[in-house]
Amino acid sequence: MSPFKYADESIQSQDIMIAIPSVAIAVSILDLPGILAKSVRFADGWIAIIIAGILAVSLTWFVAKIVSKFPNQSFLSYSSSLLSKPVAYLLTLLFAIQGMMIAAYEVSSISIISKQYLFDTTPVEVIGLSFLLIVVYSVSGSRVGLFRLNAMFLPLIFLVTGLLIIFAIGFMKLDNVLPVFTTGINGYVKGTIDSALAYAGIGILFFYIPLVKDINKVPGRAAFGMSWVVLLYLLIYLVCIAVFGQATTEVIRLPLIELAKSIKIPGGFFERMESLFFVIWITSIFTTAMMTYDVAVMALQSILPKLKKHTIVFGLSPLIYFISTLPNNFLENVKFEEYLAYTTSILPVFVVIPLWIMYGIKGGKNRGQ
Amino acid sequence: MARRSIFNRMKTRNKIKQSQEQQEEFNTSITKNLDDNLKSIKKMLGDPTDLVTRELIIGGIEKRAAIIYISGITDEDLINNNILKVIQENLMQYETGILDKIHSEVVAVTDTDKSNNLDDVSLAILNGHTAFYLEGYEEVLLMGTTGGESRSIEEPESETLVRGPRDGFVESIFTNMALIRRDIRDPNLRFKKHEVGKRSKQMVVVCYIEGITNPDLVNEINRRLATMDIDFISDSSFIEQWIEDSIYSPFPQILDTERPDSVSASLIQGKVGIIVDGTPFALIAPMSLSDGLASPEDYTQRWMSASLLRILRFLAAFIAVFLPGLYVAFVSFHPGMIPSTLAYSIAASREGVPFPAAVEAILLAITFEILHEAGVRLPKVIGQTIGIVGGLVIGEAAVSAGIVSPIMVIVTALTAIAAFSIPTYSMSIALRTFRFIVIIASGALGLYGLILIYIMMNIHIVNLKSIGMPYSIPFGPLFLKDLKDVIIRAPFTKLTRRPKHLEPVDDVSKDTSIK
Numbered sequence: 001m002s003p004f005k006y007a008d009e010s011i012q013s014q015d016i017m018i019a020i021p022s023v024a025i026a027v028s029i030l031d032l033p034g035i036l037a038k039s040v041r042f043a044d045g046w047i048a049i050i051i052a053g054i055l056a057v058s059l060t061w062f063v064a065k066i067v068s069k070f071p072n073q074s075f076l077s078y079s080s081s082l083l084s085k086p087v088a089y090l091l092t093l094l095f096a097i098q099g100m101m102i103a104a105y106e107v108s109s110i111s112i113i114s115k116q117y118l119f120d121t122t123p124v125e126v127i128g129l130s131f132l133l134i135v136v137y138s139v140s141g142s143r144v145g146l147f148r149l150n151a152m153f154l155p156l157i158f159l160v161t162g163l164l165i166i167f168a169i170g171f172m173k174l175d176n177v178l179p180v181f182t183t184g185i186n187g188y189v190k191g192t193i194d195s196a197l198a199y200a201g202i203g204i205l206f207f208y209i210p211l212v213k214d215i216n217k218v219p220g221r222a223a224f225g226m227s228w229v230v231l232l233y234l235l236i237y238l239v240c241i242a243v244f245g246q247a248t249t250e251v252i253r254l255p256l257i258e259l260a261k262s263i264k265i266p267g268g269f270f271e272r273m274e275s276l277f278f279v280i281w282i283t284s285i286f287t288t289a290m291m292t293y294d295v296a297v298m299a300l301q302s303i304l305p306k307l308k309k310h311t312i313v314f315g316l317s318p319l320i321y322f323i324s325t326l327p328n329n330f331l332e333n334v335k336f337e338e339y340l341a342y343t344t345s346i347l348p349v350f351v352v353i354p355l356w357i358m359y360g361i362k363g364g365k366n367r368g369q
Numbered sequence: 370m371a372r373r374s375i376f377n378r379m380k381t382r383n384k385i386k387q388s389q390e391q392q393e394e395f396n397t398s399i400t401k402n403l404d405d406n407l408k409s410i411k412k413m414l415g416d417p418t419d420l421v422t423r424e425l426i427i428g429g430i431e432k433r434a435a436i437i438y439i440s441g442i443t444d445e446d447l448i449n450n451n452i453l454k455v456i457q458e459n460l461m462q463y464e465t466g467i468l469d470k471i472h473s474e475v476v477a478v479t480d481t482d483k484s485n486n487l488d489d490v491s492l493a494i495l496n497g498h499t500a501f502y503l504e505g506y507e508e509v510l511l512m513g514t515t516g517g518e519s520r521s522i523e524e525p526e527s528e529t530l531v532r533g534p535r536d537g538f539v540e541s542i543f544t545n546m547a548l549i550r551r552d553i554r555d556p557n558l559r560f561k562k563h564e565v566g567k568r569s570k571q572m573v574v575v576c577y578i579e580g581i582t583n584p585d586l587v588n589e590i591n592r593r594l595a596t597m598d599i600d601f602i603s604d605s606s607f608i609e610q611w612i613e614d615s616i617y618s619p620f621p622q623i624l625d626t627e628r629p630d631s632v633s634a635s636l637i638q639g640k641v642g643i644i645v646d647g648t649p650f651a652l653i654a655p656m657s658l659s660d661g662l663a664s665p666e667d668y669t670q671r672w673m674s675a676s677l678l679r680i681l682r683f684l685a686a687f688i689a690v691f692l693p694g695l696y697v698a699f700v701s702f703h704p705g706m707i708p709s710t711l712a713y714s715i716a717a718s719r720e721g722v723p724f725p726a727a728v729e730a731i732l733l734a735i736t737f738e739i740l741h742e743a744g745v746r747l748p749k750v751i752g753q754t755i756g757i758v759g760g761l762v763i764g765e766a767a768v769s770a771g772i773v774s775p776i777m778v779i780v781t782a783l784t785a786i787a788a789f790s791i792p793t794y795s796m797s798i799a800l801r802t803f804r805f806i807v808i809i810a811s812g813a814l815g816l817y818g819l820i821l822i823y824i825m826m827n828i829h830i831v832n833l834k835s836i837g838m839p840y841s842i843p844f845g846p847l848f849l850k851d852l853k854d855v856i857i858r859a860p861f862t863k864l865t866r867r868p869k870h871l872e873p874v875d876d877v878s879k880d881t882s883i884k
Contacts, residue, residue, distance in 0.1 A: 141832040148831040148845030279820045
């Protein structure tokens with residue numbers, strides 16, 4: 001039957017508001033407290049999270065604001081009108097590679113973490129492959145469907161994490177948090193950089209915002225969506241520090257999973273809840289992989305307009321799978337994450353600044369409509 | 370290849386010629402000669418035994434006439450008293466315009482029509498009308514005498530309620546339309562007629578309320594119905610499966626119901642009903658996943674209990690799909706998650722069972738499905754045997770023989786009960802199908818496999834549509850205000866707006882400003 005558009009098929013600004021946290025929240029929700037505890041003393045990391053959060057929220061707003069001036073244009077078309085064609089092609093290609101890399105990183109983290117917490121004997125390759133197949137299945141569906149998936153999974157993530165925090169209240173110790181403001185300036189800088197890396201995912205805005213129907217509301221809502229992430233990270237960090245103390249958090253790789261392991265649900269019927277919690281956090285890692293994969297597909301589609309969407313989706317999957325098998329253990333995966341985090345945080349900055357400058361110079365002349 | 374196509378073309382040309390020759394044997398228009406006319410209609414219908422031809426002579430003018438109808442699908446009392454008797458008793462005074470006279474003055478049937486085309490006449494006769502031929506006229510009177518035996522209105526068997534109307538649809542489309550009219554006495558209630566079935570010529574009616582239902586939705590359904598190219602439909606499910614959006618989905622994309630009150634309530638919300646002649650099952654479109662879990666009972670009970678029942682049903686749907694998978698995942702991959710006391714008793718009960726948990730689960734699930742299917746097919750008299758065989762022989766004996774563990778029997782039984790609590794049978798079957806996939810995935814990858822299948826189901830559902838409406842509505846895309854009649858059932862005084870996701874023309878169902 002032919003498609004029929006009586007029900008709304010377009011992306012709304014509230015979809016972007018939900019997509020931003022869905023992409024930003026991924027593996028970093030699990031390991032951020034541990035990374036921060038390495039550089040900041042006691043619970044002082046909250047300052048780092050908030051400073052980085054403010055930076056991320058404002059970057060989100062700036063990106064959304066500039067992109068919302070070009071409704072119904074692809075990234076390639078508006079960036080080439082502002083920055084010249086070769087630069088636009090190069091940037092699109094970079095975004096495509098970045099999308100693939102993030103998707104590959106999520107696949108590899110899923111396999112390595114699952115291997116550690118859920119399986120003993122199952123080979124890592126099978127875990128990664130089955131995850132990637134599901135991601136490919138989602139990306140080969142409709143693009144609006146991806147946003148609907150975000151809307152279905154994100155409340156689950158917040159709900160489950162909120163529950164975990166509530167259960168953890170009984171295990172908190174005030175001694176772990178105090179005293180405050182004992183960190184040196186260097187520690188704050190390092191912590192801010194570390195937590196800034198956890199706010200990745202702004203890059204998707206360059207591609208999705210032009211598709212939005214009520215585009216004027218996007219900058220505010222996107223920034224609002226990013227502020228949920230700040231709040232969530234802040235809560236998780238404080239709870240982890242309050243329960244474990246800085247010294248312990250520092251040496252734990254994935255403090256949030258350990259937190260889920262150590263709590264006991266009152267009236268506890270089920271024990272060792274961390275598997276259940278982790279399995280639900282998998283959905284947040286899934287949404288990140290799905291969205292970044294789709295951005296890579298969109299970017300390649302605009303470079304190679306003759307290729308069909310499904311060809312690109314299926315063509316990319318072996319490549320992504322290959323990249324995802326490169327990190328062999330947890331440490332290599334962390335290295336991968338570090339490199340990736342720097343590029344994902346820096347690329348949007350380096351794209352948005354020239355865009356604004358050129359927009360200022362050329363004025364609204366090239367404004368597409 | 371080319372030669373074959375020429376050959377085929379010749380063959381079809383011959384066929385067309387043959388059928389044309391057959392057609393030419395009788396005259397397709399009505400002539401002045403009564404005998405020729407009677408011969409043509411008999412020839413066209415093949416002179417069946419149930420075709421009644423009654424020749425008579427009109428008193429006063431001494432002209433020959435004939436009444437033709439098919440017995441069994443007509444109301445013969447009506448023909449005898451209101452047509453035959455009145456024509457015979459009336460003495461005609463005039464020589465001209467007798468047919469018009471009979472049409473307007475004599476015959477006491479409300480639905481009468483004239484035609485001069487044999488196709489129309491034969492179709493009308495097949496629909497239960499009576500044809501009146503008069504010598505010397507090129508026109509035929511067609512009188513609506515449709516009748517015959519039909520089932521009386523009974524309580525619907527597939528959807529029973531504790532509280533609520535007890536009437537159900539029947540096989541006659543006119544009765545069904547009347548049942549809806551009795552519920553909604555709105556002049557804007559529309560019945561749009563379609564004819565479906567190349568051979569069966571069945572009547573299909575699309576009903577909606579103009580001024581509430583989105584016209585795009587109605588147009589789309591009408592367009593899809595017009596594409597139907599099928600010989601015969603024995604049930605509305607043929608239409609459902611022809612006009613649905615995706616044939617590659619286990620989920621029902623159009624709701625079926627036997628209850629007029631369900632159809633009426635849906636029409637009021639801005640949905641479209643489809644009634645089909647010859648089946649008591651009407652269709653309601655569009656539907657979403659949550660519609661498959663809603664029951665009319667939700668509206669007849671108090672809102673608090675109704676809301677709790679709704680939440681219970683969501684839970685039941687979850688259990689029906691995931692419980693055996695969860696059990697398999699816990700037992701074979703994450704025994705640490707089971708509380709230790711329970712883990713011991715599970716381990717003890719599984720001792721001696723030769724299969725891994727996944728195989729055991731699939732074995733029992735298949736057994737249950739066979740039992741269920743046998744129970745549905747068996748005549749009611751011997752249906753109780755299934756209970757004995759299933760409950761005692763398979764349940765008790767399989768456990769004591771050590772083939773399955775008792776806890777697995779409990780899990781399967783709970784799953785079965787949960788599946789039965791889903792009000793829509795087609796939805797229940799779809800969920801039962803997914804259960805097997807979940808068991809296999811959990812058996813292979815534990816909780817991880819289970820969550821992957823959960824994600825996969827979500828991907829499938831968000832990409833699925835029902836007449837263009839996303840199946841995952843109102844959860845994604847999110848319609849916050851519609852949730853108060855989906856997750857819970859808010860009090861009627863709070864349900865002042867029609868569901869926004871149906872994009873109704875007029876979304877206010879109650880005017881709260883007038884108090």
